[in-house]
Amino acid sequence: MKTLEDLFLDSLADSYYAENQLTKALPKMAKAATDDDLRAAFEAHLAETEGHVQKVEEVFEAFGKKPKSKKCPAILGIIKEADEISSENKKSPTINAALIFAGQKAEHYEIASYGGLRDWAKLLGNEDAADILDEILDEEKAADAKLSALAEEHCNESAKSGEASEADGKSQSPRVAADAY
Numbered sequence: 001m002k003t004l005e006d007l008f009l010d011s012l013a014d015s016y017y018a019e020n021q022l023t024k025a026l027p028k029m030a031k032a033a034t035d036d037d038l039r040a041a042f043e044a045h046l047a048e049t050e051g052h053v054q055k056v057e058e059v060f061e062a063f064g065k066k067p068k069s070k071k072c073p074a075i076l077g078i079i080k081e082a083d084e085i086s087s088e089n090k091k092s093p094t095i096n097a098a099l100i101f102a103g104q105k106a107e108h109y110e111i112a113s114y115g116g117l118r119d120w121a122k123l124l125g126n127e128d129a130a131d132i133l134d135e136i137l138d139e140e141k142a143a144d145a146k147l148s149a150l151a152e153e154h155c156n157e158s159a160k161s162g163e164a165s166e167a168d169g170k171s172q173s174p175r176v177a178a179d180a181y
Contacts, residue, residue, distance in 0.1 A: 008120045009063065013070035015113050016056045020069065022049050022106060025079045029103060032086045035096040035158075038150050042103070045143050052139070055132050059121070062129040078106050097159035100151045107144040114140060 001007040026049060030042035060067040082102035089098040118133035 004120060005063070005124055008117065008124060009060075009065060009068075010070060011113070011117060011120075012056065012059060013068045014072045014074075015110075015117065016053070016060075016067055017069040017072045018075035018110070018113070019049055019052045019056060021072070021075050021079060023053065025082060025106075029082065029086070029099055032090070033096055033099055035150070035155055037153075038096050038099065038155065041146055041150060042099075045146075048139055048143070052136050055136055059117075059129045059132050062126055062132070074109060075106070078102070078109060081105070093162050094159040096155040097151060100147045100155055104144055104147050107140055107147065110140045111137065111144065 001010060023046065026042050026046040030039050030046070033039040033042060057067045082099070082105075085098045085102050086095070089095045114133050114137040118130050118137055121127075121130040121133055
């Protein structure tokens with residue numbers, strides 16, 4: 001890389017690829033969840049992630065560039081691990097805790113990526129791009145917090161006790177429809 005802008009655009013291409021991969025992974029995670037609140041959270045975050053793809057395209061445009069994708073080995077590894085943890089815990093009371101664990105790994109990766117990209121956009125003097133990246137960053141942080149809340153409310157306890165939680169297979173609360181994970 002010759003300039004910070006080159007590094008920024010290369011890293012943005014990595015995030016663009018990651019968001020597109022997550023639009024394929026989230027439906028699988030939703031399907032694997034036995035907790036209705038968790039399933040709804042994954043489905044809500046899928047819609048949000050589709051919005052992130054569009055927002056990243058807007059960031060490219062704010063820099064006068066066409067959207068470009070760069071293969072991201074990190075997200076592929078996180079998704080592969082999520083697939084493995086899902087299959088290893090299938091039909092087990094640990095499935096929802098395992099899915100949350102895997103989901104939070106993706107969220108933390110995205111939080112780190114978007115935080116750095118936002119800071120670089122500011123340094124490069126592109127406030128429009130920085131604002132869009134800040135929106136994505138806030139949504140990723142909210143998704144992480146939602147997963148933590150679901151884990152603490154019942155999924156981790158269910159995994160610990162070895163019994164399905166009361167929320168498994170039932171709708172536990174109407175608030176999830178309004179809350180993105």
